[in-house]
Amino acid sequence: MRRITDALGREVALKPRPERIVVMFNYEEFTAIAGTGGWSRVVGMNRVVWEGWRPAIFSRYRDLVPALATLPDVGNTDEGTFSAEKVIGLRPDLLMMPAWAWMAAETIRNQIAAAGIPILVFDYNAQTLERHVASTLAIGAAMGEEARAAELADRYRRNIGTILDRAARAAGPVRPKIHLELGQGGMEVVGNSYSPATMWGRIFAMLGVMNVAEGRLAGNWGPIPAEAVLAANPDFIYIGASSWTNRPRAVRTGYGVTAEETRRSLAPYATRPGWAGLTAIRNGELHAIEHGLCRTLFDDTATLYIAKRAWPAAFEDMDPVAALADYHRRYLPVPFSGTWMLPWRA
Structure with missing residues (x-):
């Protein structure tokens, strides 16, 4: 047995080379670290968070890793389908799970641990440099890809x-005001x-910009009142987009999505009541x-995009889209294509 430290600072004892692994999230990170060959040791996954939430991305990986089509599903905590029985029945010698699932499933993960299955926790959701690095090094150590x-x-x-x-050098006394909203339901739905504790809010906090949502949420995420956005009069508005399934009014981005498609789905937001007058x-x-x-x-590519819009002169020599394409070329098996971040006006 050997010991590695996971993203929560826990010491995890596991075999020198785990051969039966269950992975529950951050599949692109797993692939970047372990390569497509790493999937030959995966015996189960949380299917809904990839195949269900972003099928356009999942399908591209399935074409390269055919086993993804039939890997058993261990369920998801959000839907109440995650169970100890599903995991234990696969006889894994390692379970890798995100911190949000770890926190949501205390009883279940205690049952799994009691069955002698080591659990490694990673945490990219915290959106901190420290957790990103710790998660990456832990997965690499577990997979023998240090x-x-x-x-x-x-x-x-x-x-x-x-x-x-x-960003720190470019920042002046007045912080840029940014509003970000998830664009799944279209302009009529406040997403x-x-x-500042998580995800996009944490990115804004790191950059030192003013997040319109700060102090207006009871938890880490949720909609804020439309009038709060109008009162704040943000300098920048970002709509979180993707290739979600069964979301016909969502703002579309991702592999194979053209700039015209993205702008067409984004444009209705500019017509929201009162928004025409926003800075x-x-x-x-x-x-x-x-x-x-x-x-x-x-x-980091999205962080660069946001920073470059706020302080263009400071990032004139850096291209976030080129950086994302380069990451694909170096670390991912799926070729880069499509539209991932852009302004609504060409």
């Missing part, structure tokens, strides 16, 4: 450090915004940004 994980962790640490350093709309600073770009090992 060098690859160290390279990815160093890349992330270096890129985030550069972005935050330039979730995020507190962001008048200045053309309404943006679509792929929601899946937060809580990932390549969310």
